[in-house]
Amino acid sequence: MNNRLKLNFFLMVLAVLFSAGSVFMFLFFPASMLTLIPIIVSPLVWITSSFLLWREYYRLQHPQPELATQDSSALVTEYTQLMDDADNEMRNQFSMIEDELDRVRNIQTDAIVGLMQSFQGMEAQSRQQLEMVVNIIGLIQAASGDSENAQNFRAEATRMVEMFIESIQSMSDNTMLLVSAINSMNQKITDIDKLLGEIDSISSQTNLLALNASIEAARAGVAGRGFAVVADEVRNLSQRSNHFSQQIRKNYSEMRHTMDETRHLVGQMASNDLTLTMTSKNRMETLMDEMDQTNNDISHQLQHISAISTDISSSVELGLQSLQFEDMTSQLIVHMTKRVETIRSFTQSASMLRHDFDIIKRDELQKQLEEHIHHLRSAMESAHSLSQATIKNPVHQESMDDGEIEFF
Amino acid sequence: MFTILIVDDEAPVRKMLRSMLNADNVELLEATNGNEALKVINESDIDLLITDIVMPEKHGIDLIMEIKKSSAKLPVIAISGGGGITGRFDYLEIAKVIGAENILKKPFTADTLRGLVNEYIAKKSVK
Numbered sequence: 001m002n003n004r005l006k007l008n009f010f011l012m013v014l015a016v017l018f019s020a021g022s023v024f025m026f027l028f029f030p031a032s033m034l035t036l037i038p039i040i041v042s043p044l045v046w047i048t049s050s051f052l053l054w055r056e057y058y059r060l061q062h063p064q065p066e067l068a069t070q071d072s073s074a075l076v077t078e079y080t081q082l083m084d085d086a087d088n089e090m091r092n093q094f095s096m097i098e099d100e101l102d103r104v105r106n107i108q109t110d111a112i113v114g115l116m117q118s119f120q121g122m123e124a125q126s127r128q129q130l131e132m133v134v135n136i137i138g139l140i141q142a143a144s145g146d147s148e149n150a151q152n153f154r155a156e157a158t159r160m161v162e163m164f165i166e167s168i169q170s171m172s173d174n175t176m177l178l179v180s181a182i183n184s185m186n187q188k189i190t191d192i193d194k195l196l197g198e199i200d201s202i203s204s205q206t207n208l209l210a211l212n213a214s215i216e217a218a219r220a221g222v223a224g225r226g227f228a229v230v231a232d233e234v235r236n237l238s239q240r241s242n243h244f245s246q247q248i249r250k251n252y253s254e255m256r257h258t259m260d261e262t263r264h265l266v267g268q269m270a271s272n273d274l275t276l277t278m279t280s281k282n283r284m285e286t287l288m289d290e291m292d293q294t295n296n297d298i299s300h301q302l303q304h305i306s307a308i309s310t311d312i313s314s315s316v317e318l319g320l321q322s323l324q325f326e327d328m329t330s331q332l333i334v335h336m337t338k339r340v341e342t343i344r345s346f347t348q349s350a351s352m353l354r355h356d357f358d359i360i361k362r363d364e365l366q367k368q369l370e371e372h373i374h375h376l377r378s379a380m381e382s383a384h385s386l387s388q389a390t391i392k393n394p395v396h397q398e399s400m401d402d403g404e405i406e407f408f
Numbered sequence: 409m410f411t412i413l414i415v416d417d418e419a420p421v422r423k424m425l426r427s428m429l430n431a432d433n434v435e436l437l438e439a440t441n442g443n444e445a446l447k448v449i450n451e452s453d454i455d456l457l458i459t460d461i462v463m464p465e466k467h468g469i470d471l472i473m474e475i476k477k478s479s480a481k482l483p484v485i486a487i488s489g490g491g492g493i494t495g496r497f498d499y500l501e502i503a504k505v506i507g508a509e510n511i512l513k514k515p516f517t518a519d520t521l522r523g524l525v526n527e528y529i530a531k532k533s534v535k
Binding site (some may be wrong): 176180183266275277 | 506
């Protein structure tokens with residue numbers, strides 16, 4: 001119970017006591033002068049108490065701001081100072097937020113431009129790489145004989161090789177004629193050897209015969225003298241025949257030696273040819289296998305490169321799509337900026353309102369209040385509109401994986 | 409026992425020759441190329457050499473030349489498909505030039521081969 005009500009209660013009690021006292025005095029001391037005191041004072045107390053009650057009632061119905069007292073003014077001052085400091089700090093923080101948002105926007109924009117250029121460059125290089133691969137595949141196919149030029153080249157090369165082979169074949173035919181001749185000569189030489197043997201045999205027998213004839217001629221004495229001469233001549237003929245046979249044999253031996261050398265040369269030539277042919281054939285087969293393997297490896301590698309080029313293009317497209325986050329975040333930053341402005345207007349209105357509460361002018365207070373309420377309502381409507389707008393905006397995703405992005 | 413060395417790089421050919429020449433008085437040895445044949449000749453007493461011409465490592469021409477250089481008494485029968493592998497030279501004719509006693513061009517009959525071999529067996533018996 002406040003002090004005023006206590007005073008009123010006391011006055012009422014006093015009024016009741018004075019009323020009771022006046023009644024008592026009037027009843028028991030009607031002629032006394034003291035009786036007038038309670039009769040006069042009692043109504044005054046009643047009037048005063050009633051007035052105070054009415055005033056209290058009026059005050060309750062029509063509250064008035066209490067005037068700052070000497071005791072609360074320091075607190076208000078301190079409170080006001082603190083609120084000013086808080087207000088300044090909030091403004092400072094909001095300003096910094098705006099600066100940081102601008103920086104984020106600028107950094108993001110620069111980074112996005114750089115990334116776009118990088119991705120576009122990569123895509124262009126990937127396309128060039130793919131074109132080069134296609135060209136290389138075309139060249140390999142042309143070299144392997146699928147094109148008209150390759151077929152003409154192969155036909156011409158085949159003709160030249162056939163001419164070369166014909167030439168070698170001709171040489172070989174002549175060589176085989178030589179081999180055949182050597183074989184015939186070999187046979188003839190063997191025959192000659194046999195004949196020489198016969199000649200040696202005949203010569204030897206003739207010599208023996210001549211010797212026998214000489215012996216018989218000597219036995220016959222003078223009659224056998226003519227026979228002895230004939231025998232001597234026969235011996236001479238035999239010896240000469242033997243001498244010629246020896247010479248023929250010597251020539252035959254040299255001829256045989258030459259024949260052996262010729263046979264050795266022919267054999268060596270055939271051996272070299274056969275060795276070279278077999279080695280070339282094996283080497284050619286190996287080279288063809290290696291070439292086929294190399295061609296297969298190249299084809300596989302080129303197909304692999306082609307697949308990688310396709311993958312690169314896909315990755316670049318994904319990157320370009322991902323760069324759309326710039327639009328999303330820019331919109332979010334714009335919304336954040338607007339929110340900051342809305343909050344600032346709130347705080348400004350609240351600050352102004354707080355200051356005006358300090359004004360000790362009641363008649364102006366209502367007007368000030370109405371203005372601030374108007375400002376606050378405007379700020380609230382702006383904030384509400386902003387919320388409605390951002391709830392329906394397309395940038396509602398929380399990550400890049402949330403689906404397709406629609407631009408507006 | 410008459411020992412014959414068969415030299416050919418193809419197993420079916422060696423098998424065919426073995427079936428043609430199989431007899432109680434004949435011992436058959438085999439080699440797949442010229443180097444193997446020379447090794448067998450050095451280690452065993454061979455009476456007759458029947459060799460192919462076109463073989464890997466050491467072909468028949470080189471084998472015959474080496475044999476004739478070191479041991480002219482070992483008779484040689486050269487066999488071939490004829491014309492070698494390129495058709496440039498008739499390697500059988502060349503084998504004859506370098507000293508092979510007989511040449512047989514494929515295809516030849518078993519009787520032809522056995523006839524030749526029997527001649528050499530008879531010559532050895534006479535000696």
